[in-house]
Amino acid sequence: MSIFNWFNWEHRRGTAPVARDRLKVLLAHEGTRGTKSDLLGLLRAEIVAVICRYVSVEPDKVQVKMGRRVKASTLAFEVEVPA
Amino acid sequence: MAKIVVVTSGKGGVGKTTSTAALGAALAQSGKTVAVVDFDVGLRNLDLVMGAERRVVFDFINVIHGTAKLSQALIRDKRLDTLWLLPASQTRDKDALTAAGVAKVIAQLRQKFDWVICDSPAGIERGAMLAMRHADAAVIVTNPEVSSVRDSDRIIGLLDAKTLKAEQGERVEKHLLITRYDAVRAGKGEMMSIDDVLEILSVPLLGVVPESQEVLRASNIGAPVTLSDASSAPARAYCDAMRRLKGEDLPMTIPSDAKNLFGKLFGRRAA
Numbered sequence: 001m002s003i004f005n006w007f008n009w010e011h012r013r014g015t016a017p018v019a020r021d022r023l024k025v026l027l028a029h030e031g032t033r034g035t036k037s038d039l040l041g042l043l044r045a046e047i048v049a050v051i052c053r054y055v056s057v058e059p060d061k062v063q064v065k066m067g068r069r070v071k072a073s074t075l076a077f078e079v080e081v082p083a
Numbered sequence: 084m085a086k087i088v089v090v091t092s093g094k095g096g097v098g099k100t101t102s103t104a105a106l107g108a109a110l111a112q113s114g115k116t117v118a119v120v121d122f123d124v125g126l127r128n129l130d131l132v133m134g135a136e137r138r139v140v141f142d143f144i145n146v147i148h149g150t151a152k153l154s155q156a157l158i159r160d161k162r163l164d165t166l167w168l169l170p171a172s173q174t175r176d177k178d179a180l181t182a183a184g185v186a187k188v189i190a191q192l193r194q195k196f197d198w199v200i201c202d203s204p205a206g207i208e209r210g211a212m213l214a215m216r217h218a219d220a221a222v223i224v225t226n227p228e229v230s231s232v233r234d235s236d237r238i239i240g241l242l243d244a245k246t247l248k249a250e251q252g253e254r255v256e257k258h259l260l261i262t263r264y265d266a267v268r269a270g271k272g273e274m275m276s277i278d279d280v281l282e283i284l285s286v287p288l289l290g291v292v293p294e295s296q297e298v299l300r301a302s303n304i305g306a307p308v309t310l311s312d313a314s315s316a317p318a319r320a321y322c323d324a325m326r327r328l329k330g331e332d333l334p335m336t337i338p339s340d341a342k343n344l345f346g347k348l349f350g351r352r353a354a
Contacts, residue, residue, distance in 0.1 A: 013272060014271055014272020014273045014274075015272070015273065016269070016272045016273060016274055016275045016276065016279065017272065019228075019229050019275050019279075020275055020279040020282075020283065022229065023229055023232055023233060023283050024283060026233065027233065027236050027283065030233075030236075030237075
């Protein structure tokens with residue numbers, strides 16, 4: 001670290017908030033605490049199964065995107081319905 | 084009838100054995116009869132930390148196999164006559180610890196003592212699962228560091244699913260013990276704070292043990308830190324944790340032997 005970085009707030013600010021936020025995101029998605037925290041995984045599997053029941057597509061052709069915002073997680077499904 | 088407590092963490096090197104010895108000795112000092120049990124078969128160390136390594140004749144596996152009686156394997160502490168140690172075996176046979184054998188030994192210990200403290204091995208393999216199996220309460224030892232907190236989360240999930248209590252629809256009482264905490268670094272934002280860790284794990288706090296030279300000094304001489312220097316910061320932290328484990332309602336403070344001004348300002352700040 002050069003002497004100039006010493007006066008640079010970005011460099012001197014602690015890294016603890018980064019650790020905390022990384023852990024929060026990780027643990028929300030790992031779902032190791034029973035079924036409640038694995039809600040997204042369960043929703044995803046069941047919704048894909050329902051889509052496949054009504055539309056003749058293979059389960060792996062249903063595109064699912066999992067996202068995370070500050071206050072909520074999101075699931076986006078993209079299905080190409082054959083004409 | 085004893086209360087069975089497992090000291091667990093998932094991650095290695097966070098202070099399970101140190102905490103088992105310190106809490107066990109603190110409980111014994113308060114007048115209770117205590118057995119500390121080493122579940123780390125193949126890598127036993129509780130005997131060494133307690134200063135009883137040269138007195139081990141029979142061990143946990145001998146008792147399970149019936150080659151020794153429990154009373155022959157239990158080692159009485161030389162400083163506290165209400166504190167006993169059941170050492171683990173140094174065998175390399177991972178399957179030596181059987182579910183039925185552990186159940187039998189725990190049932191006997193339950194009859195003899197007020198408290199049984201089980202020192203879990205690291206990881207989530209057989210030894211760790213058997214150490215938590217019969218627990219009424221769990222002390223989850225965590226360092227304010229990402230890998231330790233993640234592994235603690237994993238262990239909390241297992242405590243809620245894989246213990247006898249959980250299978251009977253009851254709950255294992257869970258307590259978080261934060262060790263190697265540096266209040267000065269947390270104050271500067273260099274280390275996760277107590278609140279950060281509590282927010283992520285949402286388990287009630289049993290105590291905060293500050294990073295201290297006294298912990299290494301105690302293990303060097305083979306004494307639980309609560310016995311080697313009862314006035315040191317970690318000893319006071321463990322004594323408070325022990326009283327909370329017994330159900331006392333104490334204000335949460337972080338003992339400190341900090342000498343500088345910054346340490347004085349932040350060292351005693353409660354969670």
